Amino acid sequence: MGLKFERNPAPVWFRPLIPLLAIVLTFAITTTLVLLVNANPLQAYYYFLVEPLSSRVSVIEVLVKSTPLLLTGAAVTFAFVGGFWNIGAEGQLLAGATAATAIGLQMDGVSPLIALPLMIIGGFAAGMAWVLIPALMRVKLAIDEVVTTLLLNSVALLGVSALLNGPWRDPVSQWPQSPEIAASAMFPKLIPRSRLHLGFILAIIIIVIMWFVLSRTAFGLRMRAVGMSPHAARFAGIKVEQTLLISALVSGGIAGLAGVSEVAGIHFHLIDAISGGNGYTGIIVATLGGLNPWGAGLAALFIGVIDTGSQSVSRALGVPVYLGDVILATLLLVTLAMLLLQRYRIRWVRQP
Amino acid sequence: MNDLLSTTFLVGLIAATLRVATPLVFGTVGEVITERAGILNLGIEGIMFLGAFVGFAAAAKAEAAGMAGYLWIGLGAATVSGLLMALLMGLLTVTLGLNQHVSGLGITLLATALSLFGFRLVFGESSVLPSIDPFPQLTPFGDAPVIGPIFTQYLLTFVAFLVVVPVGWWLLYRTNFGLNLRSVGENPEAADAAGINVFRTRYLALAIGAALMASGGAFLSLASLGAFSPGIIAGRGWVCIALVIFARWDPVRGMLGALLFGGVFALQLRLQTLGFALPYEVLLALPYLVTIAALAIAGRNVAYPGAYLKPYRRE
């Protein structure tokens, strides 16, 4: 007995339903955990999904939470579409955050008109630099990028920690954190007295540009061809290695921007926990978004809702806040499994 | 400098090295066995974490209930939690043939989140970290000079070096199952043609590997710390992923890599306490950097298992 996979593409109308079905299934699975803490599942879902959208303050908080996810989700989407399995958005984010801090610390008395572009360019470049070695190893030596990008995440974290315990240690703070960046290097607030900042706009712009590049330019089409079938792409005269390298570097740069945005928009210091796993969550965003820029945007917003919701559900019902993380991880695995339905019809057969 | 060369210092360093290397030996051998069957299990970080949590929680509950063998109950529970994760990973990557790296990361995220959720569930939000009376250290050589203190170690450390590594090696190279496992990881089509059940073999490899990973995590909470904290694994799983490549998919070389890393780690801790100001993070980054450099140098000659990352589907 076993499963039999028959190549049988799902009808077009079914595709957008896959993430929705995955969400429903995920909530069904995780209901067991809600019941475990003797909470009412319906109430829990209310706090998860509705409460975060019910007030202006919490909606803004959702957008704040989504900001880094929009960027890491876009980064991972871009790489995966181009056929580069970048698992290293976490490290690239940290590299971007570090560069932003380094620049931000030097920006005293510099006009924001100069400081902000410098922060953005510096963070993008640092993210690119952090993915450069795995990208070159893949393109020149055919060494799988999954492990190399993954291992560099740990290296980046150690690097940040070395800076915070060494040269950047803020003498007045008891926690390892860097001194505060210059005021001119801080992202302006979009709404006064909220935490929503320029990074959100930056993320939206990146998503729009990415959509344009992927679906409206020759480069985007070539990149997708390389990602989907490198062999046919080479046959069609596309420079496969060069295209892969660009996908990888741009992806790293976008992930770097997520780091810039967190430093310049939220924390103003570099801290160990600057990412909080947003690089890894980017993989969930990209997968749930079906490797589509708009999809990734929606997925990041949705995960922002879940993130915010997990706090309100914890406050209201005493459900541990980590339920949100459980839901997201489950959602990743369920979506991944359901994407199979896009390409295959799966039947249970008895082996002859 | 005299401090550094004193016998006490060296003995302490060697003893600490063995202790630090223990969870890495469990994890690395587990990952070697899994990857030799053709599956990269990036769930390792989460499975070690889950093992540490489940082991601790079960032991704490059993201890509170006054059971004598509470530590063994903890270890057993940790192993079972590893097996469950192996089953899930198998379902995703073997049965459904999904992307191994995304599935593995998903397992890590899920196992980590479940552990943290469970920790809150079981122990609440107290400000004092709960703790248990951990495994005692064994002293097979008593107070004998040098070897006495060096081999004052936890039982699981002895198990790691004297059982897990040799048995892991024997399993891979000296049993029929090991031969089947390696052939499945190298050329599943050929293995299938020879009548080997590719799916069952891969599930078994995942199970053995994850049981070892979870035990490695449980070593930290049940033996060396006697407590559980969110930072308990702190990337040790990723170190194992690096060590497996560094060891070119061999359990014995994996043990040597774990010892090397354990030594560096123990040394930096000691140097720090002696007041040496050095960026210890640089030392901790070594296993990753060395592995990446080794990959770059070996270049196209890296001997990945032939079916690495490739799902197998019968035509």
Add this chain to the structure above:
Amino acid sequence: MTTPPPAVEMRGITKRFGSLVANDRVDFTLDRGQIHALLGENGAGKTTLMRILYGLYHADAGDISVGGQSAVIRSPRDAIALRIGMVTQHFALVPPLTVTENVVLGHNQGVRLKLEDAHRRVSEAAERYGVDVQPRALVKDLSVGERQRVEILKALYRDARVLILDEPTAVLVPQEVEQLFDALRRLRDDGLSVVFISHKLREVMSITDRVTVLRGGQLAGSVQTSETTPAEMARMMVGRTTFGMPSLDEASSTQPAARAVLRLDGVTAVDNKGLPALKGITLDVYGGEIMGLAGVSGNGQSELAQVLEGTRLCTTGTITVAGQDVSGADPDRIMKAGVGRIPEDRHASVVPEMTVAQNMALEHLGEYTSNGSLNRRQMRAHAEKLIAEYQIKARPDDRIRTLSGGNMQKVILARVMERNPKVIIVSQPTRGLDIGATEYVRSRLLEQRQRGAAILLISEDLDEILELSDRVAVIYEGEIQGILPRTEADPERLGLLMAGAKDSPQWA
């Protein structure tokens, strides 16, 4: 004294794949201690018949008996139990393992792997059967010939008394062929029965006792090797009653241009394993001419096509297109030089997940870009134009994956021909297509010839070559064995050239 029953007897075997009848009521008898050639062109049904015997396929009709006993063979396991072994063209070996480990794999019992024991038993078996291999060697260090011996040893280790070898010499160098033949003779003298699937007449003459010839899935004849000649076998293999019928309209055929448009001079290349695949190909193709390249598969056709498509580098030699040197050029430069490419593997030359319009434009996206963005309306209009012109049953937004083989081929054809290439490299253009699509593709190729393109047509379908070509070149083991004008290219002569015989009168 009664004669012992034959080792294997197959009666009335029929096997269909969809509408294709691969075996049509085939009878086959293998005697004990006999080396029996199963001869035929590609697609004649030889391998299918033997895969049925080995349990890899199931016959739709017919009976099999082994050693006089009626047998039901559902899987290779059943076949092995009946002491039948098969060495396929793709070896089922695990390269990093030793010879011994490969031989005992899946055939080992108990927990412990008793390696010393196994080494001893494997070297005993190797000695007994005169198969020369080192039990402790790693398979990845072995040559192809040695690997084949390991495969044979695997079958013998499982006590096979019937050994099926599927095109065993295709992967061997001549010296290894001799060693293989020596081993096979020893096995025969030991009482084993061997089925030798081949299309190489010379080898069949030298090693086999009996020959069964299949043609188009049917039995064409079965004779003692000593009582036949290569010419007779070639006739049985090719066996056309209506060959040489000129279907080209002679009157409309244009005079070939004086200058060769496509010139190959001493082109060499290696295959994926790094072994020489092309050993100095020199060939001129003139404008307004179709040059057919005939040959048994695996003689370098694919590699030659890839070199000309720009997806494989040539190691030495020069290729010029209308005077322009394109040796070692990538696909982009090759296309710019005026080469149109219709490759063997349709699915690998289009992006299946992309739409018809995207695939039609993919090679020349620069032409659809204005102000930095793709002009999708232009892409779509272009696709609509080609769809109408080439009668493709698809919409511009359909994903290529959803198209039938014929329509997919038309997309590729349209993509090439709309650019009026100077040279067209076309491989197996009608493989797997139905009659309508086949006719369509062929007529389009003739149109291009008419227009003045130099066309190199690589095909394993001899009918196709004869129907379309002005001249026919035959490739054998990476070399051009001979070039014949169509009027002199009769199937028999081509068959002999394809089988490796030099075009000498005594064989004609």
